[in-house]
Amino acid sequence: MATATASRLAVPAPRTSPHAPGRRRPAAPLPSAPPRPRALSAAPRGRVVCPAAPASSPASTTDAGQDRLQKVPVSNIRNFSIIAHIDHGKSTLADKLLELTGTVQKREMKQQFLDNMDLERERGITIKLQAARMRYIMNDEPYCLNLIDTPGHVDFSYEVSRSLAACEGALLVVDASQGVEAQTLANVYLALENDLEIIPVLNKIDLPGAEPDRVAQEIEEIIGMDCSNAIRCSAKEGIGITEILDAIVTKIPPPQNTAKSPLRALIFDSYYDPYRGVIVYFRVVDGSIKKGDKICFMASGKEYVADEIGVLSPNQMQVSELYAGEVGYLSASIRSVADARVGDTITHSSKRAECALPGYSQATPMELREALEKLQLNDAALKFEPESSSAMGFGFRCGFLGLLHMEIVQERLEREYNLNLIITAPSVVYHVNLADGETVECSNPSLLPEPGKRRSIEEPYVKIDMLTPKEYIGPIMELGQERRGEFKEMNFITENRASVVYELPLAEMVGDFFDQLKSRSAKVIASEALSAIRKDVLSKCYGGDISRKKKLLKKQAEGKRRMKAIGRVDVPQEAFMAVLKLEKEVL
Numbered sequence: 001m002a003t004a005t006a007s008r009l010a011v012p013a014p015r016t017s018p019h020a021p022g023r024r025r026p027a028a029p030l031p032s033a034p035p036r037p038r039a040l041s042a043a044p045r046g047r048v049v050c051p052a053a054p055a056s057s058p059a060s061t062t063d064a065g066q067d068r069l070q071k072v073p074v075s076n077i078r079n080f081s082i083i084a085h086i087d088h089g090k091s092t093l094a095d096k097l098l099e100l101t102g103t104v105q106k107r108e109m110k111q112q113f114l115d116n117m118d119l120e121r122e123r124g125i126t127i128k129l130q131a132a133r134m135r136y137i138m139n140d141e142p143y144c145l146n147l148i149d150t151p152g153h154v155d156f157s158y159e160v161s162r163s164l165a166a167c168e169g170a171l172l173v174v175d176a177s178q179g180v181e182a183q184t185l186a187n188v189y190l191a192l193e194n195d196l197e198i199i200p201v202l203n204k205i206d207l208p209g210a211e212p213d214r215v216a217q218e219i220e221e222i223i224g225m226d227c228s229n230a231i232r233c234s235a236k237e238g239i240g241i242t243e244i245l246d247a248i249v250t251k252i253p254p255p256q257n258t259a260k261s262p263l264r265a266l267i268f269d270s271y272y273d274p275y276r277g278v279i280v281y282f283r284v285v286d287g288s289i290k291k292g293d294k295i296c297f298m299a300s301g302k303e304y305v306a307d308e309i310g311v312l313s314p315n316q317m318q319v320s321e322l323y324a325g326e327v328g329y330l331s332a333s334i335r336s337v338a339d340a341r342v343g344d345t346i347t348h349s350s351k352r353a354e355c356a357l358p359g360y361s362q363a364t365p366m367e368l369r370e371a372l373e374k375l376q377l378n379d380a381a382l383k384f385e386p387e388s389s390s391a392m393g394f395g396f397r398c399g400f401l402g403l404l405h406m407e408i409v410q411e412r413l414e415r416e417y418n419l420n421l422i423i424t425a426p427s428v429v430y431h432v433n434l435a436d437g438e439t440v441e442c443s444n445p446s447l448l449p450e451p452g453k454r455r456s457i458e459e460p461y462v463k464i465d466m467l468t469p470k471e472y473i474g475p476i477m478e479l480g481q482e483r484r485g486e487f488k489e490m491n492f493i494t495e496n497r498a499s500v501v502y503e504l505p506l507a508e509m510v511g512d513f514f515d516q517l518k519s520r521s522a523k524v525i526a527s528e529a530l531s532a533i534r535k536d537v538l539s540k541c542y543g544g545d546i547s548r549k550k551k552l553l554k555k556q557a558e559g560k561r562r563m564k565a566i567g568r569v570d571v572p573q574e575a576f577m578a579v580l581k582l583e584k585e586v587l
């Protein structure tokens with residue numbers, strides 16, 4: 001990465017938003033700092049919004065026996081997401097909402113229904129967003145609540161933004177024993193960009209260390225949102241769940257009733273089913289769609305017949321028609337994910353909408369090195385192109401949203417497609433401005449044009465805002481300096497918590513930056529050293545002569561030496577990953 005140091009420019013370098021790592025911005029003067037959350041206080045959220053009730057939409061089910069599929073007027077539909085920092089309890093709350101509305105019976109409830117990928121359950125984090133339709137009765141009125149679950153980790157903010165664009169409101173879940181964290185803020189920004197009604201929820205009040213009053217005050221101070229009526233809940237114990245459902249009905253506005261307009265439906269997710277092709281999750285924004293309709297994806301221009309449409313309850317249930325405001329899925333024997341990309345608009349082939357819905361912001365992932373073609377099938381954020389290297393042979397250069405995204409993709413490929421992969425160190429793409437005025441992209445020092453031919457090199461920069469308790473300010477600033485960072489500003493948000501803003505090269509972040517950040521500010525609660533596993537060659541010796549034991553051990557040592565000399569050494573993937581997470585001392 002020799003180019004990295006030589007590449008700060010006369011022309012201001014492209015900058016990258018902290019919440020969308022890797023997004024390269026045009027070489028323009030430094031954008032002004034993102035609006036401080038306090039600015040929100042001018043537009044208080046959490047008010048009761050009840051626009052005049054639009055006319056009802058017609059029936060839309062082939063399975064009238066299912067209560068929750070019964071039609072409701074569009075004024076009784078609520079589309080919402082749950083946004084939170086990782087581990088603050090989104091999935092647990094989502095499960096409780098499903099349980100309390102009878103959407104999923106308690107006995108069917110696997111722990112955390114919405115986190116239904118094995119990998120998600122093992123790691124305890126949400127990776128792919130899911131949608132679920134619930135029926136809720138309030139004051140004898142039936143309501144249809146569509147929940148779109150969102151992932152919480154920093155690497156998945158792209159998916160969060162896609163799901164938020166399909167909603168009118170969001171529950172902002174904050175752990176009452178922790179308070180506002182970095183990802184809480186990032187997600188709030190995304191929700192505000194999408195103009196959502198935000199309902200603050202203080203979770204985990206059952207914990208002895210919960211301080212809901214302090215956290216409510218913190219949200220008011222940091223985000224500028226009125227928290228006097230913030231709902232206090234325990235998703236685990238089921239406390240405050242009815243209040244949340246009531247607030248969803250009273251505070252989140254219903255969708256516009258535009259069922260008579262030409263069809264426009266926004267794709268917010270998709271996945272590849274080996275039997276049915278690409279399954280598309282969408283929100284009908286205008287018009288209606290029914291089974292058998294000839295549809296067109298406006299960006300790709302591809303046409304298909306919708307041979308199945310339905311709702312997610314949370315399992316797929318077929319319906320005959322979906323109307324403006326509703327959320328559902330369709331399958332149309334689509335073989336390529338590229339034909340129906342997330343962010344695209346679905347319309348009717350015969351009666352096209354005039355213009356597509358504003359697309360979702362496309363995150364440009366950071367560059368990494370190698371992976372395989374199938375990766376992209378149900379992960380639209382993943383980019384790849386074929387590449388060959390003299391050391392590793394043929395492979396693919398891939399773009400990921402971050403290290404966690406990379407690990408998840410790798411594990412999914414290994415488990416779901418039975419592949420064996422090696423992933424090499426991440427890198428970023430540099431812009432090389434040539435003397436003849438041309439600009440070329442360069443991601444490998446060996447491909448750098450000769451010094452005489454190049455005028456300047458630009459490298460992507462990120463602006464990061466780190467929220468930290470005050471005792472860690474020193475170590476965090478030290479890390480910023482070590483990573484070629486430029487200190488920008490520091491603000492005390494509360495007496496004990498500060499926001500430290502740095503600008504630093506993306507190349508310094510793609511490796512182990514988050515690990516380093518965590519290790520400088522996290523306490524080790526418990527640790528244990530495990531000795532290496534070896535075959536116990538002494539197991540058959542019952543007492544007896546020590547020389548016999550020595551002989552056996554010597555034989556074992558010789559065997560190992562011989563294995564090293566002639567054996568095939570498998571370098572596990574973890575070794576490659578460990579190299580990416582180098583300790584400071586090693587560097």
Ligand SMILES: Nc1nc2c(ncn2[C@@H]2O[C@H](COP(=O)(O)OP(=O)(O)OP(=O)(O)O)[C@@H](O)[C@H]2O)c(=O)[nH]1
Nearest residue numbers: 086087088089090091092125126152204234235236
């Ligand atoms: N004591 C207590 N624990 C809770 C509560 N809600 C969630 N938890 C626990 O907090 C942990 C994280 O909860 P999740 O629901 O997986 O968090 P999440 O926000 O969905 O996390 P990601 O899916 O990774 O974004 C789990 O161990 C839950 O059991 C609560 O109200 N009280």
